Amino acid sequence: MLRGTALSTAAGAIVTIAVGAAMSQCSSDRGSSARDSGLGRDTGSDAQPGPDGSRPNDTGPDVIASDQGGTGNDGGGIAACEAVTQQAAASIVAGWKGWQPLTDLGPCCAAAVPVDPTSSMPPYAWIPCQNEMLGCQQFATPWAQPHAIVLGTASASRGASGAPSWLMFSRSVNASPYTQIVTYEYDLYDVATGTPLGAWRVDNNVNLQDVHECLVQARLGQSTLTVAAYFITSEIVDPVYLANGDPHTMTTAPRFSAYPGRLDGLQTTLASDFTFALDLQPAGFLARATFGTTNFVVSPLPMAPLSLAMVEGHDVLGYSEHGSAGWGQLYTFDGSGTLSLLRANPSAHVAAPASDGTRLYWTETYGSTDLTAPQTQTELWSAPYTADPNQLAATASRFAVIPSTTLPLSAVAFGGLVALQTRSSVYVARLSDGKVIQPSPGQGRSFSAMVAVTASELWSMETDASGYYDAYLTRISLGSW
Numbered sequence: 001m002l003r004g005t006a007l008s009t010a011a012g013a014i015v016t017i018a019v020g021a022a023m024s025q026c027s028s029d030r031g032s033s034a035r036d037s038g039l040g041r042d043t044g045s046d047a048q049p050g051p052d053g054s055r056p057n058d059t060g061p062d063v064i065a066s067d068q069g070g071t072g073n074d075g076g077g078i079a080a081c082e083a084v085t086q087q088a089a090a091s092i093v094a095g096w097k098g099w100q101p102l103t104d105l106g107p108c109c110a111a112a113v114p115v116d117p118t119s120s121m122p123p124y125a126w127i128p129c130q131n132e133m134l135g136c137q138q139f140a141t142p143w144a145q146p147h148a149i150v151l152g153t154a155s156a157s158r159g160a161s162g163a164p165s166w167l168m169f170s171r172s173v174n175a176s177p178y179t180q181i182v183t184y185e186y187d188l189y190d191v192a193t194g195t196p197l198g199a200w201r202v203d204n205n206v207n208l209q210d211v212h213e214c215l216v217q218a219r220l221g222q223s224t225l226t227v228a229a230y231f232i233t234s235e236i237v238d239p240v241y242l243a244n245g246d247p248h249t250m251t252t253a254p255r256f257s258a259y260p261g262r263l264d265g266l267q268t269t270l271a272s273d274f275t276f277a278l279d280l281q282p283a284g285f286l287a288r289a290t291f292g293t294t295n296f297v298v299s300p301l302p303m304a305p306l307s308l309a310m311v312e313g314h315d316v317l318g319y320s321e322h323g324s325a326g327w328g329q330l331y332t333f334d335g336s337g338t339l340s341l342l343r344a345n346p347s348a349h350v351a352a353p354a355s356d357g358t359r360l361y362w363t364e365t366y367g368s369t370d371l372t373a374p375q376t377q378t379e380l381w382s383a384p385y386t387a388d389p390n391q392l393a394a395t396a397s398r399f400a401v402i403p404s405t406t407l408p409l410s411a412v413a414f415g416g417l418v419a420l421q422t423r424s425s426v427y428v429a430r431l432s433d434g435k436v437i438q439p440s441p442g443q444g445r446s447f448s449a450m451v452a453v454t455a456s457e458l459w460s461m462e463t464d465a466s467g468y469y470d471a472y473l474t475r476i477s478l479g480s481w
Contacts, residue, residue: 078106109214110203121196133442135477156452162415164452186218198251219271226271237263244291270311277316279308315387326369354411363408374405400429412450419453
């Protein structure tokens with residue numbers, strides 16, 4: 001979670017903020033997104049009326065924009081910091097043997113990339129799970145005992161066949177469990193060969209009481225990677241620097257562009273090959289930037305707070321936990337600033353969107369508008385991929401029913417398979433015949449996040465019995481369908 005950051009705009013306003021030399025881009029935490037494949041559609045001015053009958057963006061989009069174009073950076077104009085901070089950042093990076101600084105971010109950020117990924121990145125192996133669960137493998141490396149690997153987040157991209165292609169995870173470099181993580185790293189590997197494709201390391205070397213911090217994140221698309229950098233001063237992010245491209249370019253010569261704007265409450269960030277998106281909590285705004293532009297477009301004032309749910313191609317989907325009449329709903333937020341109701345059910349919670357590149361999946365849960373009360377059942381729905389609510393309604397069909405009494409949290413989809421996490425369980429469903437499997441994390445563990453799914457395995461992050469979050473990256477056999 002990022003420290004305090006909301007957009008200082010009013011709904012319908014166009015705000016221009018002057019900035020220095022332009023540059024940008026990066027990301028962190030959890031989540032991957034999508035390749036376009038020509039499936040995503042912007043709805044433009046044809047926004048559908050909201051639940052109250054109004055069109056949510058009648059007054060035009062909120063825009064946080066730069067008055068200067070900008071691609072690339074000359075090393076100036078990036079967040080200012082004291083000389084002692086610059087010296088500390090330089091000293092930290094110099095101590096990382098085999099790593100070179102991300103100079104395009106300026107001297108205030110202790111961030112680096114490997115000179116040679118094949119020698120600087122840790123080799124890894126899949127070993128039997130420590131809890132001795134049959135059919136379970138966990139990620140391990142020679143550079144740490146399995147439990148001492150402080151993993152954070154993981155995501156996977158889709159290959160041409162729809163199966164997982166790249167695997168990226170974040171990890172602690174110099175901390176052990178239950179201690180503050182100071183230096184962390186995003187590592188990207190090719191799934192088929194185990195070949196390292198790139199890495200991005202940052203050290204949060206500034207005391208939290210200081211007025212300046214630099215945070216770096218990596219977000220995985222389908223054929224590109226986005227690196228995002230946030231310079232935080234007095235709890236405000238302004239601006240965000242983004243760089244997007246193939247892993248080799250993002251490791252050797254990423255070029256950042258500045259996306260200015262006072263971001264207050266910045267939480268979830270996701271990226272596709274074309275789009276970077278975020279949400280601002282607790283206000284519930286969405287914001288998005290298209291690569292090649294120099295502004296964030298901010299959603300109009302939501303009728304109920306929205307959280308970022310998915311980014312696929314050019315499409316950004318948001319989720320309202322308390323939509324019309326208290327039921328959860330899905331929205332689309334396009335590049336023109338239009339917020340449109342994508343899917344609602346007057347007697348069920350609509351949630352957990354996911355895409356495998358050709359279809360869109362979501363859940364519809366019947367029960368109670370009281371989110372803490374037991375629900376009755378969850379249905380899995382699917383349609384050929386679209387961000388048009390009318391087309392979705394015309395082609396949608398239910399393909400599986402899950403007897404879960406708790407609400408869905410999130411889902412991932414690969415090649416006609418969906419892994420769904422609820423507040424109490426995990427389910428894997430197959431589109432072709434509607435069959436459902438309920439895998440187990442094994443003794444002493446619980447699922448904390450879904451990463452990928454194949455016909456034979458579920459890839460996930462797991463928490464151990466002591467509550468150490470995201471302690472293991474595992475591959476669990478699904479057995480016989």
